[in-house]
Structures are given as C-alpha cells and as structure tokens.
Amino acid sequence: MVTSSRAPPTDTAFRARPATGGRTVPLHDGWRFALVDPAGLTDPTGAYARAAEPDYDDSAWRRIAVPHDWSIELSPTTEHGATSGTGFFPGGLGWYRIAFTLPKAYADKRVSVEFDGVYMDSSVYCNGQLVGQHPYGCTGFALDLTDLLHTDGSTPNVIAVEVRNRLPSSRWYSGSGIHREARLVVTDPVHVQRWGTQVTTPETGKDRALVRARTSVVNASGEARRAEVRSAVVDPDGRTVARGTSTVTVGADPATVTHDLTVRGPRMWDIDTPALYTLKTEVRVDGRTVDTYETPFDIRHFTVDADNGPTLNGRYLKLRGVNLPHDLGALGAAVNADAVERQLKIMKSMGVNALRTSHNPPVPEVIAACERLGIVMMVEAFDCWQRGKNRYDHGRFFDAHSDADITEMVLAARNSPAVIMWSIGNEISEFTSTEGLGIADRLIAGVKALDTTRPIVIGSHRRRSLPAVGSPADLILAKIDGLGLNYNTAASVDALHARYPRLFLFESESSFETSTRGAYQEPERLNTGETTPPAGARPPRTTTTSPPGR
Known part of the structure; x- marks a missing residue:
C-alpha cells in the first residue's frame, strides 16, 4: 500500500x-x-x-x-x-x-x-x-x-x-x-521492460492465425538471473486459447523472448466487430512470479494499395475520417475517458470510421476508445520539425528530442488494432529542403526500427504541383509509403499518382463541403459586421481516403 x-x-x-x-x-x-x-x-x-x-x-x-x-x-x-x-x-x-x-x-x-x-x-x-x-x-x-x-x-x-x-x-x-x-x-528488479511487448499477426486466416509475441525483459539486480517468461493469449470472452513458455538469462542488457502462438478460429478485429484479444505475460524467477503484464491486441489484416485503396480483412474499406486535436472543447485539454468516449461516439454516429490525431500523438484513452468502437487511426508525430510555426513551439526542442518522441509514439501504440499508419509530420516546412530529407530519413528509420507492419505517411499542403525530379521533396516522396494531401485538387492527385504509382494518396485534411474555413456567420447576422466565432477560429477538418478516380 x-x-x-x-x-x-x-x-x-x-x-x-x-x-x-x-x-x-x-x-x-x-x-x-x-x-x-x-x-x-x-x-x-x-x-x-x-x-x-x-x-x-x-x-x-x-x-x-x-x-x-x-x-x-x-x-x-x-x-x-x-x-x-x-x-x-x-x-x-x-x-x-x-x-x-x-x-x-x-x-x-x-x-x-x-x-x-x-x-x-x-x-x-x-x-x-x-x-x-x-x-x-x-x-x-x-x-x-x-x-x-x-x-x-x-x-x-x-x-x-x-x-x-x-x-x-x-x-x-x-x-x-x-x-x-x-x-x-x-x-521487481527483473521485469518486463516499459512497452516491452510487441504482438504481430504475420499469418491470418479463417481457420487459424499465427500470433507472434516478442517480450523484452530487463534486470536491474546487478547480477545475471534466469527468468521464465510465460505468454498466454486470452480471447474476447476471457478464455485462454494459446500458451508459450521460455527460459532466458537476463544480464545487464534486455533479453528478448519470442513465442509463436496459434489461435484457432480467430475473431477478426473490424470496424463493425472490434474484437480484442489480450496477451498476458508472466515473468518468474526461482519459481516465483515477479511480474505480470497485459497487452491488448487484435487479429486483423490491413493493406493499402496505391491503385485500389485500403482493405481491412480482405474487403475494401473507404475511410471516412476526421481530424481531432487533443482537447475536449469546453473541458480543456485535461483528458477524461468518458468525455473521449462521448466525443468519438458522436463522430461515429456521423459516419466517421477513421481518426487522424492532428497533429500530435494521442492520449492512451483515445487509442483505447478507438479500439472498442471500431475506429481506425492515423497516429501523427509532429506539426513542425526544426522550423517552428510559432515562436515557442516544439521546433525549439526538435533536434535534441525528436528521436525519443518518435520512439515513444510508436511503442505506445504499435500493438493497437486501431492504428493503421504512422505520420511523421504535418505541413512540414522542411519538406522541400535538403535538411528535411535528412530528417525524414532519420524519422522513417526510427519508426521502422520498432514497427515494420504499418505504412509511413506525411501530411502536406504543398503538392498541388509536381516537385522537380531529384529535388528533396521528390526524394522524400520516394521514401514514404503514402502522402496525405491537404486541400488539393483532383488534377494534382492524378498527376501525383502518375509520377509516383507506388505511393498511395489520400485526403488527410480538407475544409467542409463549401470550403468555409475561419469563421461561421449565423444567417440573422449576415451583413451586420458581427462575426461568430472570433475571426481566426477554425472549424474541424476531415480526412478521407479512396482510390484515385473514385
């Protein structure tokens, strides 16, 4: 106590x-x-x-x-x-x-x-x-x-x-x-490392799924210890459906154990049936349990094809998305799980099935709510890199801390079924610069070092025309998997698809159907000089994906 x-x-x-x-x-x-x-x-x-x-x-x-x-x-x-x-x-x-x-x-x-x-x-x-x-x-x-x-x-x-x-x-x-x-x-000194589990499903099918559980164990005792690592897969009904056990020696460096576990008749996570499994990890030393650790995960198969769009569990899925910053309106930025759930339920009632965390990593409560509600997510890292957009924003700290921030973003969300892609930035000023190419290389490598199962994207408002061949922007587009287009035209989308046929394109940010952005006016106040809300306020933005030509 x-x-x-x-x-x-x-x-x-x-x-x-x-x-x-x-x-x-x-x-x-x-x-x-x-x-x-x-x-x-x-x-x-x-x-x-x-x-x-x-x-x-x-x-x-x-x-x-x-x-x-x-x-x-x-x-x-x-x-x-x-x-x-x-x-x-x-x-x-x-x-x-x-x-x-x-x-x-x-x-x-x-x-x-x-x-x-x-x-x-x-x-x-x-x-x-x-x-x-x-x-x-x-x-x-x-x-x-x-x-x-x-x-x-x-x-x-x-x-x-x-x-x-x-x-x-x-x-x-x-x-x-x-x-x-x-x-x-x-x-205890011997325990599962923070964010020390990674669960992937390299094989999925109607009859069986292969669940690969990788667990990193650390030892702060000062002397090498033998540890038994037990993994158990628990299905959505609370039944244990697969087990694995290994013994490993843990010294000064973390030790990693991998268990390949077969789940029969898997229940696939989908936007209409968001079935969640749990990996229960137990670490034992000298016959005594010294740590337990639970990891929610899913069994599902998601792909994005540049010509045909995204599929979830083998069927085409049109993403109808919304951009939401991390605040809760009048409640402010202090996270409240019930308010998060309410907000996302309202979004889903409007037809939303996808969320872009604009423009920063989300709170764990948002990830958990999307898992339960069947909403897929694009998790975004930054609104700026070195070149800040405001005098005191994170650009001041980017060089020294962005690697750690990328690591935390991926580790905190890589086991979530809701997360389908990683964004390394939004409307980045360095997109067209040589230093931007080096930063993109570093951030992409940081993501791939921790997760290779999801595509890496970036959101851009600059690609209304094709970049020059060999330019930094051209080379960055060759490195990422998808490009989010902010406020682009159909003509620019077609030209980009023709130049970069392997790159999937999606509308990551757009105004409402009338392209109104910045202020709303109530009809009875038209031509009165009154503006509601104050000038500069911005309405929510939307994000959608569909194959070129649809």
Whole structure:
C-alpha cells in the first residue's frame, strides 16, 4: 500500500490502491498546484525558488486532481501571447507537488514515475533532485526514482513538476499542465521492460492465425538471473486459447523472448466487430512470479494499395475520417475517458470510421476508445520539425528530442488494432529542403526500427504541383509509403499518382463541403459586421481516403 500526503505532512493522508498485480499506483489525487506566472516564465518575488525541495511549504497551494489543465480555468485574454489559436487562454509557469510514503516492502523494488503527457517543457524533481526534463507536451515519459526514494514507511517522498508553457506554443488550443494521467510503476528488479511487448499477426486466416509475441525483459539486480517468461493469449470472452513458455538469462542488457502462438478460429478485429484479444505475460524467477503484464491486441489484416485503396480483412474499406486535436472543447485539454468516449461516439454516429490525431500523438484513452468502437487511426508525430510555426513551439526542442518522441509514439501504440499508419509530420516546412530529407530519413528509420507492419505517411499542403525530379521533396516522396494531401485538387492527385504509382494518396485534411474555413456567420447576422466565432477560429477538418478516380 502506498500512503500519500503533502509536504510538510500535516494533512490527513490519502491512500492510493495499487492496480491489479500491484505494478502501478495511480497518481490522481493529492496534488498541490500553484500558477506562478500566467504572463510568462518568471518568478519575480522568488517565492517559488525552493518549490522542488521536500520541506517547502505548499500549504497555500491549491488542491487539484491530475489530469489538470490550468489554462481552461483562466479568463480569456489577448495578452501574454494568447490568440484565437490558443482559445484566447494564457499559459505561463506552473508548479505541481505530490507527497507520498512507501512501505518497507518496497526497499528491494524498482520505482519509476510515468506521465502520459505534460504540456509542456517540464522538469521533474524527486526529493529535491532533478530527475529529468521532457519538452514535448504530447508524448509520455518515465523516470526511474529508485535511488532517490525513502522506503521506511514514514518519511515522505516529494515529486515536484515545473511546467513552462510560453505562448504561442501551438497553432491550436494546447492547454497547460499535467494534462494526462500520471502513475508510479513498481516492479521487481527483473521485469518486463516499459512497452516491452510487441504482438504481430504475420499469418491470418479463417481457420487459424499465427500470433507472434516478442517480450523484452530487463534486470536491474546487478547480477545475471534466469527468468521464465510465460505468454498466454486470452480471447474476447476471457478464455485462454494459446500458451508459450521460455527460459532466458537476463544480464545487464534486455533479453528478448519470442513465442509463436496459434489461435484457432480467430475473431477478426473490424470496424463493425472490434474484437480484442489480450496477451498476458508472466515473468518468474526461482519459481516465483515477479511480474505480470497485459497487452491488448487484435487479429486483423490491413493493406493499402496505391491503385485500389485500403482493405481491412480482405474487403475494401473507404475511410471516412476526421481530424481531432487533443482537447475536449469546453473541458480543456485535461483528458477524461468518458468525455473521449462521448466525443468519438458522436463522430461515429456521423459516419466517421477513421481518426487522424492532428497533429500530435494521442492520449492512451483515445487509442483505447478507438479500439472498442471500431475506429481506425492515423497516429501523427509532429506539426513542425526544426522550423517552428510559432515562436515557442516544439521546433525549439526538435533536434535534441525528436528521436525519443518518435520512439515513444510508436511503442505506445504499435500493438493497437486501431492504428493503421504512422505520420511523421504535418505541413512540414522542411519538406522541400535538403535538411528535411535528412530528417525524414532519420524519422522513417526510427519508426521502422520498432514497427515494420504499418505504412509511413506525411501530411502536406504543398503538392498541388509536381516537385522537380531529384529535388528533396521528390526524394522524400520516394521514401514514404503514402502522402496525405491537404486541400488539393483532383488534377494534382492524378498527376501525383502518375509520377509516383507506388505511393498511395489520400485526403488527410480538407475544409467542409463549401470550403468555409475561419469563421461561421449565423444567417440573422449576415451583413451586420458581427462575426461568430472570433475571426481566426477554425472549424474541424476531415480526412478521407479512396482510390484515385473514385
């Protein structure tokens, strides 16, 4: 049991119950929050200079629950870099703190803190020590706290998170703060590596399917250990339908075990029948179970043909898609599983069967909802590369962190049946430059190192005419599998298909049927000079795919 309190520990402690198997402890309640500066990133009085220290008095800070978005709580403004793109809400500098005690039983455990997303440019401290920094607000990350923690059952541990969202940092409403879930991850020294399972189905058929389960096991004990790795496939009804067991020696480097498992009479995941299987992984050392790990996955077969379009389980599938940024409207950017489900159910009721995560990796709740509802996904990495589109966006950090961001994006979603393609960027400025060619090579290699089962695409608004042969754009198009076209004409699509016959083309972004974009006017307000909503607001965009000529 983990007991959590604030520091100084004068409040009544709350108790967080570990999840199944005791591997994770949600860090939902018990946080304290202070908005230091909504206008920038300064602390002019120095009142927060010691905010990371465990004995800092945060009793005057607000009590909040995570996920949390402080921007949506503020008053709209046109100051501090706020614009229509930010919903006129400011960002700024904020601090979060949470305190907890760990029992003596955790003395021999490995403990890390895991965030699904913090927007943005965050620094994480444990008991006053800087543990790590993570600039991108839309990818998750984990930090090992083991050597910094107290495990005597009484001394509080304090995690403090500094968040810097200097505006403008995005072209749409981003929110600010720990806007996605957070948790402690508690394991034995020998355990399944974070995102350490990969499930593929190299053979699928009506009578049988081959499920290939690859599991990476790590060992932080300091000495080589023999570990037994057990894999079990559980069908949608909860029945175990295949098993595999292997023994491996795990030293300083991760050890990988592969099990080829046969599933008879597989139930295929489809948009109308989204059947989910689960891979249950058990790691045993000296006859004792030291870790359990569950991975939802599917059995399905998806292809995209440049001439005939996409197929799912052997039948043509026209994708009727929508682009959705990560916010939840009036609720802001703080993720809420029920609100996500509601949003996507509304989309599906409109005929949507595909989602483009514009223009960043999605929250895990979106992936899970799409799996349950039968919505396929294009998961997108970035809205910019080196050349930012706003003064303080992720372009500042791209060179140093994009490899890690690509890795996190793919690992977090590669087992999902809903994910059918990876996008390495949207409307990228470097698309026509020599440096862009090198970046594309690096990002493509990063994706393929982790997943070779899905096509790699990019979204572009530039391809209304053919690039010069041998130009960077021409060479990039030769490297990717598909090209998403934003606001293109039929003539440009035909010309591109003729030049690049192996490249599948799809409409990744388009205006509504009347091409209205930027403002709506109510009929009774026409010619009155009033504009609703404010000028610059953008309606949702759509994404569709169909074969050329259809």
